[in-house]
Amino acid sequence: MELLEGKMHGKSSPESVSTKLQKVADLAKQAPEMVFTTLAHHIDLVFLKEAFHLTRKDAASGVDQQTAAEYEEQLDRNLTSLLDRFKSGTYKAPPVKRAYIPKTNGAARPIGIPTIEDKVLQRAVTMVLGAVYEQDFLSCSYGFRPGRGSVHGGGVNSEVVQAGGEPPARTEWARWPSGQLAVR
Template identity: 35%
Template sequence: MAMSLETPDKIRTLQRKLYCKAKAEPAFRFYLLYDKICRPDILAHAWELARSNDGAPGVDRVSFADIERSGVDQWLAALREDLTSMSYRPAPVRRVMIPKPGGGERPLGIPTIRDRVAQTAAKLVLEPIFEADLEDSAYGYRPKRSAVDAIGKTNRLIRQGFTDVVDADLSRYLDTASYCPLVHEV
């Protein structure tokens, strides 16, 4: 079941409609999105995206190769059934420590492949809605944007005469999330 990693037209059309609605009506609340996350085409594309990243198995120790051996279509159908029946529950995240470049270690959470596919399906549906609300000047964790793009924009603005740059690194801020006021906002 090989697919292109390019978003299929049918999914792109849905994303465009969601984005346009969110952009045109910022106060609009989307109440019926769950059925879109469960669509077979979205789950199949989410599988392809997760598969392209490869990655280690989660706590269940199920690998991409294991799923492919037993049949991706059946596996996706079972995931869809759990999602549509609302019996799906994410598994715990496998925690491993990885070395940091400057010394020490940082924790890395590895979700199961099943959870990665479900999360990717949710991202495919939710991202266009949130994108509509973000400022054009924001670059972090945005589709088709990178740190290199932010540096290029900063360079262009400096050449235009702007002299102030604001850069915020929140990576350590969320280390104390258990009592962080931001957590209550998310």
Template identity: 35%
Template sequence: MTTELIHLTQWARQQPQAQYNALMGLLSHPEGLMDSFEAQPDNKAAGIDKVSKAEYAQGVEERIKALSAGLRSLNYRPQPVRRVYIPKGNGKQRPLGTPCFEDRIVQHRLSGILQAIWEPEFRNCSYGFRPYRNAHQALARLGEIVTNHNTQ
């Protein structure tokens, strides 16, 4: 997490009823977008634009500056998501959406901002859709509670 997001988290903890009205500045910050670029895995499938991380890395500084400018001016528009159908064991198919690489960068950045705001609000026992937590951990914790709980 970047320093600015740490400051946002601390501010959110101090003022739980605060309103957030300047998040586009955080979203369009070039250094944050570069951090989100670097956080992307190398082996993800390309979206509808057919651009991989290696291809996007060529001239990444200019691309990030253009993306930042597009976000600031509200001209940025996400591209359509590439839809692929994965066969399931029961003969049906499961849809899978693959966003383009630039959209992944923006999504990752926005996710970090929203996590910085909302993470202080969650209780430790909450597992749904939180970073580094999953359903298996929730079930394991539930098993501990059920097993160790004295019924009287």
């Protein structure tokens, strides 16, 4: 395998992103008691490209005012720089831009808008963590899951409770040691 991967920093293995995520998911499913102490090594340049392509391009820009289109003009260079900073531990998320959305009652709802680069890294980390934690959810759990939402699950949970059962408990986050995102 070393011959295929080479020794260049940031290069991807021959595996596709979905294959990597499936391997992580399979491991999490096979060993639910296992504590993952490092997952950052799964994120490489190909992984960041996939995360970029999955990130909304029409969203507002963050404090740096850089649009997704501008970031994409030098995508390989930008993602290589991001990967190097992430892997070396020198990446620091920039401040989040504060904006306010008017509500119907006249008040304003504050929102935070990260930079495009931070959105990409957040997406990549979410993809890896999602592969781990998705295995812990019951089939009747719906909130904040890919392809599912609380709108879809309301009836299912009501049926469980009406049948005398307990609603699904929240997933315990003990599988990830607090503050440990080790980088290989």
